[in-house]
Amino acid sequence: MKKVLILLLFLKLIFTYGQKIALKSVTDSSQTFKGEIGGNAITMELNFDGIVDCHQYQHFVKGWYYYDKYKKKIPLTGVYDLANLYLYNFGNQQNKSSNFLHENILNLQLVAKTDSIAKVLKPKEIIILKSDYSNKKNISGNFYIENKIYPVELFTKDSRIYRLNNYLILPNNKKINTYNLIDPLGGNELISYISDRSGNRVLLYFEEVSNFNFCGMCGASDGEKGYRILSFTNNWNFKNYKDFLIESCRENIYYNKITKNKNSKILKFNFDKTKNSPAYILTVDVKNATVLKSK
Incomplete structure (x- = not known):
C-alpha cells in the first residue's frame, strides 16, 4: 500500500510539472457595463479617448448606451475623472461638441469644471456617476433629461475604462x-x-x-x-x-x-x-x- 501511495504521489508530481503555466498581458481600452436608468435596464459601452493632461486616470471617453428593451444606441462623450464619469449626449452635434471638450479641457483644473464646460453646449442628456476605488458598492449617480432627474446605477464596483x-x-x-x-x-x-x-x-x-x-x-x-x-x-x-x-x-x-x-x-x-x-x-x-x- 505504501508503495502505491508513493507511486501515486510521484505520478501527481510528474503531471503537475508537466502542466504549463503562462502569463498573458491584455490592456483594455474599452468596457461594457450593465445597469439601470430609472429602473429600466441599460447596456453601456465606453472607450478610452485620450489622456486629458498627464494622469492616466483622467481621460476622455466616448461610446454609447441603449435601453435593453429597444437596443437603439445613444451616443455619449465625456470625461473619466479618478473613478467618476461625466457623460453627455449632444444629439446631432455629438462629434462637434466632443471636439470642443477635447479642445477646452486641457488640465487638472479644467477637468474639475467638466460639467460647467459641457453645459455651455446644451446637452440633450447628462449622466454623472460618482465612485471611488474602494470597490465596496456599485457605481451610481443621476441621469438628467430636460427638467427631469432619474437615478442611474451600473452593476459594477470598478468604473475604470483603461485596465x-x-x-x-x-x-x-x-x-x-x-x-x-x-x-x-x-x-x-x-x-x-x-x-x-x-x-x-x-x-x-x-x-x-x-x-x-x-x-x-x-x-x-x-x-x-x-x-x-x-x-x-x-x-x-x-x-x-x-x-x-x-x-x-x-x-x-x-x-x-x-x-x-x-x-x-x-x-x-x-x-x-x-x-x-x-x-x-x-x-x-x-x-x-x-x-x-x-x-
Missing part, C-alpha cells in the same frame, strides 16, 4: 487576473514556478509605474521594480502573495549591487543601510521560486 490585465494561466483550467488579485498596475513577468509539499508557488518579476499621474511625485521615475511570490494550495487555489521591492521611488529603495551564481539561478541584491532600514540582502532563487530577506 492593465495580467492573466496567469494555471493548471486545472484555472485563470486569475493580477489586476483583481494584486493591484491594477500590471507589468508582471513570469519567472518560474514549482510544486512541493507546501503547495505551489509562482515567482513573478514586476516593473510598474510609481504613479499614474506622470506630473506628480514619482510620475517621471523608472517605476516600482521587484519580485513577488504567489502561493497556492496543491489544487491551485490562491492563498496569498508577497512583494519584494528592489527599486522604488515611493519607498526610496534602491539596490547597491547584484551578484549571480554561475548558472544565474540565484540572484542576490545588496541594499545599503538607510535612516529607516538596516542593510540587508534579498536572495532570489529562481529554480525554487523563493525570495529570502536576510542581514
Whole structure:
C-alpha cells in the first residue's frame, strides 16, 4: 500500500510539472457595463479617448448606451475623472461638441469644471456617476433629461475604462487576473514556478509605474521594480502573495549591487543601510521560486 501511495504521489508530481503555466498581458481600452436608468435596464459601452493632461486616470471617453428593451444606441462623450464619469449626449452635434471638450479641457483644473464646460453646449442628456476605488458598492449617480432627474446605477464596483490585465494561466483550467488579485498596475513577468509539499508557488518579476499621474511625485521615475511570490494550495487555489521591492521611488529603495551564481539561478541584491532600514540582502532563487530577506 505504501508503495502505491508513493507511486501515486510521484505520478501527481510528474503531471503537475508537466502542466504549463503562462502569463498573458491584455490592456483594455474599452468596457461594457450593465445597469439601470430609472429602473429600466441599460447596456453601456465606453472607450478610452485620450489622456486629458498627464494622469492616466483622467481621460476622455466616448461610446454609447441603449435601453435593453429597444437596443437603439445613444451616443455619449465625456470625461473619466479618478473613478467618476461625466457623460453627455449632444444629439446631432455629438462629434462637434466632443471636439470642443477635447479642445477646452486641457488640465487638472479644467477637468474639475467638466460639467460647467459641457453645459455651455446644451446637452440633450447628462449622466454623472460618482465612485471611488474602494470597490465596496456599485457605481451610481443621476441621469438628467430636460427638467427631469432619474437615478442611474451600473452593476459594477470598478468604473475604470483603461485596465492593465495580467492573466496567469494555471493548471486545472484555472485563470486569475493580477489586476483583481494584486493591484491594477500590471507589468508582471513570469519567472518560474514549482510544486512541493507546501503547495505551489509562482515567482513573478514586476516593473510598474510609481504613479499614474506622470506630473506628480514619482510620475517621471523608472517605476516600482521587484519580485513577488504567489502561493497556492496543491489544487491551485490562491492563498496569498508577497512583494519584494528592489527599486522604488515611493519607498526610496534602491539596490547597491547584484551578484549571480554561475548558472544565474540565484540572484542576490545588496541594499545599503538607510535612516529607516538596516542593510540587508534579498536572495532570489529562481529554480525554487523563493525570495529570502536576510542581514
